[in-house]
Amino acid sequence: MNVRTLCLGVLTAGEASGYAIKKEIEEGLFSHFIDASFGSIYPALTQLAGEGLVTVRAEEQSGKPDKKVYAITPKGQGTLAQAVSVLPGRDKYKSQFLFQMLLQEYLTPPVMLAAVEKQLADLEADHARIRACECAEHPHAGARFVADYGQAVLTAAIAVLNEKKSELLRALRPQAAE
Amino acid sequence: MNVRTLCLGVLTAGEASGYAIKKEIEEGLFSHFIDASFGSIYPALTQLAGEGLVTVRAEEQSGKPDKKVYAITPKGQGTLAQAVSVLPGRDKYKSQFLFQMLLQEYLTPPVMLAAVEKQLADLEADHARIRACECAEHPHAGARFVADYGQAVLTAAIAVLNEKKSELLRALRPQAAE
DNA sequence: TGATGCATGTAATCCGTTACATGATTCA
DNA sequence: TGAATCATGTAACGGATTACATGCATCA
Numbered sequence: 001m002n003v004r005t006l007c008l009g010v011l012t013a014g015e016a017s018g019y020a021i022k023k024e025i026e027e028g029l030f031s032h033f034i035d036a037s038f039g040s041i042y043p044a045l046t047q048l049a050g051e052g053l054v055t056v057r058a059e060e061q062s063g064k065p066d067k068k069v070y071a072i073t074p075k076g077q078g079t080l081a082q083a084v085s086v087l088p089g090r091d092k093y094k095s096q097f098l099f100q101m102l103l104q105e106y107l108t109p110p111v112m113l114a115a116v117e118k119q120l121a122d123l124e125a126d127h128a129r130i131r132a133c134e135c136a137e138h139p140h141a142g143a144r145f146v147a148d149y150g151q152a153v154l155t156a157a158i159a160v161l162n163e164k165k166s167e168l169l170r171a172l173r174p175q176a177a178e
Numbered sequence: 179m180n181v182r183t184l185c186l187g188v189l190t191a192g193e194a195s196g197y198a199i200k201k202e203i204e205e206g207l208f209s210h211f212i213d214a215s216f217g218s219i220y221p222a223l224t225q226l227a228g229e230g231l232v233t234v235r236a237e238e239q240s241g242k243p244d245k246k247v248y249a250i251t252p253k254g255q256g257t258l259a260q261a262v263s264v265l266p267g268r269d270k271y272k273s274q275f276l277f278q279m280l281l282q283e284y285l286t287p288p289v290m291l292a293a294v295e296k297q298l299a300d301l302e303a304d305h306a307r308i309r310a311c312e313c314a315e316h317p318h319a320g321a322r323f324v325a326d327y328g329q330a331v332l333t334a335a336i337a338v339l340n341e342k343k344s345e346l347l348r349a350l351r352p353q354a355a356e
Numbered sequence: 357t358g359a360t361g362c363a364t365g366t367a368a369t370c371c372g373t374t375a376c377a378t379g380a381t382t383c384a
Numbered sequence: 385t386g387a388a389t390c391a392t393g394t395a396a397c398g399g400a401t402t403a404c405a406t407g408c409a410t411c412a
Binding site (some may be wrong): 002033036038039040065 | 371372373374375378379380
């Protein structure tokens, strides 16, 4: 899955500038399972336009620099449909956090607690973001699917982490309680 | 998190060759949240040895080429402890599958079903792999933590996916049932 | 006989991130 | 005044994957 296909995917929801596409990737449902920076989005868009998979239209703006608004073409939709119909590659999950937890014998308890709390905060932020997308509009089947999947996974992760955190706190101050 | 630190982490469980390290990364608990190929492991190990973070010992073998067995040094343990004590960066999750599902309007039902089934198979394989690690030995706290976390997340993912799959099948053949 | 496992290594290549460059507006 | 948002783009750099090179043993 490259940035070109990603841009085509975002553009199926309507025309947008490179800047808006990045925002959508960061704040929309895509954020749960994809990343992309300006350094890859802008060149991808230029390429896509060169191949006729998207159209460009310059929009003048007072003050701000001109906005380039991209829209997907029928040819682009064809290319996207093709790309998306390939059996998907395996999910890739990289977690520094779990690496730390696996090697927790090399950690001091406060450092470990801080890591757990950061992870919890990250997961909850992700969870909230997905919820926000759900309220936005009564969504189509695709959005429903991704939101349900993400929600389920994050809820489970948050639950275990909270348990682990309690265990950790209990171990740290056993003198407390009743 | 780079491959160098990863190698140090694997070596805390005991000495190993580059080949064995890759196997451990693929089959052990690491596999749930990290990837690495020979092309990055071998150079990393050479580098590590040059810096005195690991020792090397050549082991002769009849038939097969010599094995280079690496072991972590105290200095290496210090470096690892330091690397692991930094507040972890955010988890990175990339999923072609969820991208497809989000754009399912561009998919034919059979293609979508195939994708769901592949994902289900991948998740179940991952789940089984973690279970296998648990049985291996009564594990230390770190392994417990990662196994519990992985198990919880995967169980949740499998549950939603099975639901989604049923929905999909119901939609595909509504004429069936009672 | 052909695939798979053991075993190590290098080079080309890809894909993306980070940092830099530019600049107006708005909000605190 | 300084940060954040809007807005686009390029170049350097990094990190890892893929493919290639080599070679024996074992199992089907």
